[in-house]
Amino acid sequence: MAISNDLFKGTLQTIILNLLDQNERMYGYEITQKVKAITQGELLLKEGALYPALHKLETEGLLHTSTEIVDNRVRKYYSLSKDGEKEMINKLQEAKDFINNLQLLLNLKPTLS
Amino acid sequence: MKLTEEQLAEIRVYIFGTPRYRETYYELYDHILNALEPLDEPFHFGLVQHIVEEDFGGFEGIVNQEVVYQKSITTKYNRLLSSEMLNFYKTSTVFSTIALLFIGYLFYDASLTSEINLKPMSVSMLVISMVPGAYYLFKRFVLDRNKMKLSIKYDFLHRTWILGFLIVNATMGLFISKNSVFEISNHAKVVICVVLALLLNLYVRSFIKVYNKRISILTT
Numbered sequence: 001m002a003i004s005n006d007l008f009k010g011t012l013q014t015i016i017l018n019l020l021d022q023n024e025r026m027y028g029y030e031i032t033q034k035v036k037a038i039t040q041g042e043l044l045l046k047e048g049a050l051y052p053a054l055h056k057l058e059t060e061g062l063l064h065t066s067t068e069i070v071d072n073r074v075r076k077y078y079s080l081s082k083d084g085e086k087e088m089i090n091k092l093q094e095a096k097d098f099i100n101n102l103q104l105l106l107n108l109k110p111t112l113s
Numbered sequence: 114m115k116l117t118e119e120q121l122a123e124i125r126v127y128i129f130g131t132p133r134y135r136e137t138y139y140e141l142y143d144h145i146l147n148a149l150e151p152l153d154e155p156f157h158f159g160l161v162q163h164i165v166e167e168d169f170g171g172f173e174g175i176v177n178q179e180v181v182y183q184k185s186i187t188t189k190y191n192r193l194l195s196s197e198m199l200n201f202y203k204t205s206t207v208f209s210t211i212a213l214l215f216i217g218y219l220f221y222d223a224s225l226t227s228e229i230n231l232k233p234m235s236v237s238m239l240v241i242s243m244v245p246g247a248y249y250l251f252k253r254f255v256l257d258r259n260k261m262k263l264s265i266k267y268d269f270l271h272r273t274w275i276l277g278f279l280i281v282n283a284t285m286g287l288f289i290s291k292n293s294v295f296e297i298s299n300h301a302k303v304v305i306c307v308v309l310a311l312l313l314n315l316y317v318r319s320f321i322k323v324y325n326k327r328i329s330i331l332t333t
Contacts, residue, residue, distance in 0.1 A: 027143065027147075028140060028143075028144055029143070029147035030147075046168065047144065047168035047169055048168065048169055048170045048174055048178070051140065051169075051178055052178050055181070055182040055185065059182075059185040059186055059188070061189075067139070070143075071146075073139070073142055073143050073146060074139040074142075074143065075139075075143050076136070076139060076140050076143070
């Protein structure tokens with residue numbers, strides 16, 4: 001069953017930062033394919049959401065960019081900046097806390113009075 | 114699939130007109146080719162159209178994304194410029210700032226007892242206010258002369274140099290020049306000139322710093 005993308009909206013930046021932490025540097029298409037592969041196609045990261053998020057992180061100084069000529073075309077790579085590394089740790093912790101709380105909430109059973 | 118030179122050219126022509134900036138164009142082109150390469154079917158143009166529609170929400174989506182990106186880039190560089198200007202008291206620049214303040218004071222002091230000819234100062238300020246423009250024009254028409262599209266950073270460079278140049282010119286026209294709009298005393302003109310020279314100095318030095326640190330080294 002495919003997962004609704006709405007559920008991922010709030011965690012898109014965390015996903016990007018975490019992937020870049022694990023992979024040193026990546027380009028846009030590579031990120032979409034990595035997400036697809038990890039989630040076995042359950043989550044399809046749309047480019048319409050990915051690129052604005054990457055650009056936002058870039059302008060916030062959380063990502064560094066570099067370009068390289070690959071197969072006669074310019075490829076833009078994204079990597080974590082020092083601030084990005086710190087932010088990744090914060091966002092990851094935030095996401096973990098959220099998931100824990102969500103689990104608690106979803107496991108709640110109505111009590112009979 | 115392996116694309117021929119002709120097919121690649123066809124894709125380039127198809128997308129070339131839409132993105133305004135080369136950063137977007139390069140990223141879009143690379144993305145389309147990356148998306149086409151794993152496909153096993155023979156190339157037909159509908160595939161490219163499908164990728165643009167499906168992945169980016171069509172050309173409209175690309176343009177909208179680009180506008181947001183451009184605004185955030187300009188805001189980022191404006192912030193960098195402001196923070197550089199506010200760093201005038203830092204060790205590396207504090208001595209030149211103090212020297213300038215002292216020169217400014219000497220001008221002010223001299224104006225209390227004698228008439229000062231402001232023309233050389235006004236002319237030099239006009240020339241200095243064109244320095245950011247020279248950087249911008251050099252980058253755009255000399256360093257990047259072979260680039261097909263504008264860089265997204267040009268908006269910041271363009272707006273910033275025009276704004277600085279306009280402020281200096283407007284101040285001259287309103288208060289300093291011979292036929293200025295407002296008639297003020299020569300002493301007041303000296304004060305305005307000295308303050309303007311100090312601010313201009315800070316602005317031009319900050320602009321050059323931001324340019325050297327963040328703009329000239331960018332590879333795209």
